[in-house]
Amino acid sequence: MINLKDLVLRRGTKVLLDGVNITIQPGEKAALVGRNGAGKSTLFALLNGSLHEDGGSFFKPAGWRMAQVAQNMPETSDSATEFVLGGDSRLAELNERLKEAEANDDGLAMAQIYAELADAGAYDAPARAQALILGLGFQPAELERPVNSFSGGWRMRLQLARALMSPSDLLLLDEPTNHLDLDALIWLEGWLARYPGTMIVISHDREFLDATTQVTLHLDQQNITRYGGNYSFFEEQRALKLEQQQAAFARQQDKIAHLQKFIDRFKAKATKARQAQSRVKALERMERVAPVLAEAEFSFEFKEPLALPNPMLVVKNAEMGYFTKEGSEHKTILRNVSLSVQSGQRIGILGANGQGKSTLIKSIVGDAPLISGEVTQGKGLAIGYFAQQELDVLHENDNPLEHFTRLARSYGATPPNPAREQDLRNFLGSFNFDGDMVKQAIGTMSGGEKARLVLAMLVWQRPGLLLLDEPTNHLDLATREALGMALNSFEGTLMLVSHDRALLRTVSDQFWLVGQGKVQDFEGDLEDYQRYVLQQQKELRAQLEAKKEAGKEPAASVSASSAKAQQAEAPAVNQREQRRQESLNRQKMAEKTQPLKKKIAALEKKMADSQAEKESLEASLGADSTPQEWAESGKKIKDLQEAIDTAEEEWFTLSEELQALLQANG
Template sequence: MLVLQQLSLRRGVKLVLDRASVTLQPGEKVGLVGRNGAGKSSLFSLLAGRLQPDAGDVSIPPRWRVAEVAQDMPETEAGATDFVLEGDTALMEAHAQLAAAEAADDGHAMAEAHHAISEAGGFDARPRAQAMLMGLGFRSDQLDAPVNSFSGGWRMRLQLARALMCPADLMLLDEPTNHLDLDALVWLEAWLQRFEGTMIVISHDREFLDAVTRVIVHLDDAKLTRYGGNYTAFEEMRAERMLQQQANFEKQQERMAHLQKFIDRFKAKASKAKQAQSRVKALARMEKIAPVLTSADFQFEFREPLSLPNPMLAFAGVDCGYRSAADDGGDKVIVRGVNRSVLAGQRIGILGANGQGKSTLVKTIVGDLAPLSGQITAGKGLTIGYFAQQELDVLSLGDGPLMHMVRLARDVGPPGREQELRDFLGSFRFVGDMVTQPVGTLSGGEKARLVLAMLVWQRPNLLLMDEPTNHLDLSTREALSMALNEFEGTVMLVSHDRALLREVCDEFWLVSQGSIGPFDGDLDDYQRWLLEQAKAAAREPKRESAGKRAGAADDSAAAGSAREAKRSANATAVPGRGSGASPSTTGNGNATPAVAPVDKRAERQAAAAARQQQANALKPLRQELNRVDNKLGVLFAERDGLEASFATGAGTPADIAERGKRLKALGEQIDELEQRWLELSTQLDEASESAA
């Protein structure tokens, strides 16, 4: 089990953990929750061994493998699949063991290495890695693309896949959903539910936590508190505990007030001095139950729009995509033929698998991309408030929040005095010196709050939000949900946060296969639709491969049938009429086509000849298949015997080395023959199906 006992940790002057203790059992799925800055990532660093505690103990079983998602951006020319495979540390160690054994020409070590590779699942490691990548949204043509060819968000998905590939006993996941869209998130949930090891996950997605965790550890006030159940159960139990704590505090305050009243009344009287003094000591000794001093939940609201045009937007035959260079030979259309309207007061959730064009549509609406064709008509007085996925990346890292607001008020509006801007930032928890603190030193959650503040200041009537919750903690997400529900304008939302989509949106648009239309259903229906699409996508490559093989077989069979028909036609032609003879004529001189009489016997003979011809053609394949089958039987028997001899340990070192070399050679022969057996079987099956 994993035991944290009386753990204390400081980061600079901040006390992150103060004599904190918690015990986790093997196989438990744990959610680590707490406010931004509480120290959750520091605790992960302790568990991973990158930090040492100032006091207390961290006890992890020594044989446990620990896996976590690396936060650095990978820089390598290795292919995506190979990069993910390197995350399987057991398999990589086995391959290194084999390479060392081959370099030393040590047959016994080679045999052990081959066994280790087999135990590590080396025979199916590559398909597993590729299935993982496709589950996380990669296309089949990207599986071997260089890691450096992917954008930052996709490289972080590669880091996630690499961590999942590790056969871990303890998996540490810090915000694993930040760079995922909804279809990849659903896949990840299903994968983590099947994971058999111990898992600790930091996430601000309540539905994700509900789906994958059964224990919640709350980090608050430098203490760790364990709750049984998922996040929803944690919220209920914590609320009940806080109410009980508040009640106990109020009772204690009454008791302390009673004691103080007695002290104040009788401390000056000699006859009561001893009793008063004892009550002073009792009051000092009394354990003070801490009041429920939860910091005020963050709240904000969008100001009332100055106008509400209706419709706000109208699309007529709009194609969304990217303009090509002059010599590229055509624009790249991502979403075509958009004919829709956006009305005042609508709450629209934009759904769609990764790469289908959700962000392209959003960028076209906001004007970052021009429509490739068609027309977008904006309502009079339309003001768009746009929260982009990369909005945090374009903040000026050297400037403080106040400078950002001053520029916004000056360049975009509405205008505002400095004190007014300071007061406004204070409502978003930027107080005191924080308003001049460089943005580069702020946390991700603080940067996201600054972007929200800048959005609210602009007083929009259409909010266009692309993944706004990536860096928000749970309390800020809840504040955003409440603010969006109270907003009087229109909301268009792209998000993988299902709780936010459920709470805010009352209709959905689906972007799929180059088009956009209404999705008639809720998010549960959409998740089922995603699952069906994933199954269909998994079947498609098999269908295409079978189609190609069948097509080749059909072409061959068609060519053979044409040749046979030609021979039959020549053999049964009317005597005396060659290929250049004129057609026969009737009494009136009109030409009539020559019609050969139907000969059933000749047809049966031709069919029998065709079957015999096919049997003759397939005979060599069947004979070779039998030879391969027999040879495999012999090799399997020899391999089993060698493996049994290794188990007994009999023989001299030279004999063992020789058997190890032979075992390796047998493995290579068996692989080649199995591949040939598969090819021959496929050819025979296809030929039989074609003949049928």
């Protein structure tokens, strides 16, 4: 077990933990939560041995093996498989010893090492390493690619795979989801659910914590409080605890006021002096209940958009990708993209990394020029863009005030006059950029501070269309919740790429799936998408296994042969009577299902006709269309979409009724 007893931890002169007593049992999976700066990373440093306690005691079993994701960017020409295999230090050590024994022609040592290699799982290690790599979103063709040929985010995934490859009794994970997409996140949750050791994880993703942990350790006011449940349980229990503490504090304040009133009234009277003195001592002995000091909440809201054209934009026959540096060649990621974005839509964009989600966003915003086709924006449309890499829209050497001075000159607080510096300072202050922070170089800021600055810029611009590409990567839980609330009250249109399922659930009412070079509607919710991802991963594993098992007789063929033999031995039945009964059953079923099938067919035709008319209207709009044509077509498109939605709801109801009938009758 891990045991902290009267523990004291400092960072410089600041005391982070004071007199902490906590125990983590073997095999427990714990979330470590608390505001930024509370001491979570410092506690990790104690656990991994890079820091020692300043007071009290810390115990961790001496024989425990520990795994942790390295934070440095790997620079090596080793293949992805070789790099991840290197995470198993025991295998690496045995392989080095084997090389030495072979060089010395020491047969006895080689025999011993081969036995140890077998015990250490050396013979299936490459397969295990490749399963980790594929699970985290890499393609089979990338297994032998050099590590230094991947981008930074993919290399950090390899660092995660390397840590998971390491046999461990204690696994420390610090924000493991930051470089993952939703597909890889779903896989990681499944892997961690099967991990047999003790795990402690720091994360700002509430659904990830709920899925992977059963204990929550809350760092607050120099102490750690243990809660026997996941993050949602912790939130409920903490809210109840704070409510009870506040009530106890109020009751004690009433009692203190009553005692003090008696003391003040009678301390000068000889006949009451003893009683007054008794109450003074009672006050001194009283163990004071602390008032609830709630963490400062962060909130903001989007102002009314400057314009809300409908449709917002139309994409026609677009080919999206990127050009080479010379501009003479291009690589296509998405083909034949034709879509329209309506006023008020809230679209969550799903798909694995590398399939083109960011390419789609960048092509719409204009950061990535189209290879072919066109994107037409509605009149007066203002687009707010949150880039996955904040420095794509921020200047590293500038400070927040300089950024907003430029924005004010472009947009104007009270057009056409730019805002005064104090106005800008006040606005930045509402996003927690106070005092000297408005003059701090952006390159020196944390990821969370940069993300908040981009959000502040979006709010200032009053966009009608928000394009958000992984906006939560560096945001803490409080800021994520504030973002969700602000987006829910946003009056414009939203397109969101995010691996934060809580945010996707909160703000999206439809999903697009980007994959295999296409953008298409995804008919379902996030649970359906999770099942879709798991099925895709299962099929990929099956394909790899099929290659390994090539040449072997499938077990299915044996089963099929047995089934045929059993059928041959089955007793004969009266086939004429059987056919008659089957005919009667079909007739009865037809009487029940035919009316439903007719209604469903009529609805399908209605939806198809409305969709065709809608697409025709969208196709007729272009850069040369007049404002009146945009307005008229936009209204018709909206009416058609409402008709499609109504018909679709009725179609679902009737289809479920039909399916229930079919299932009930076998």
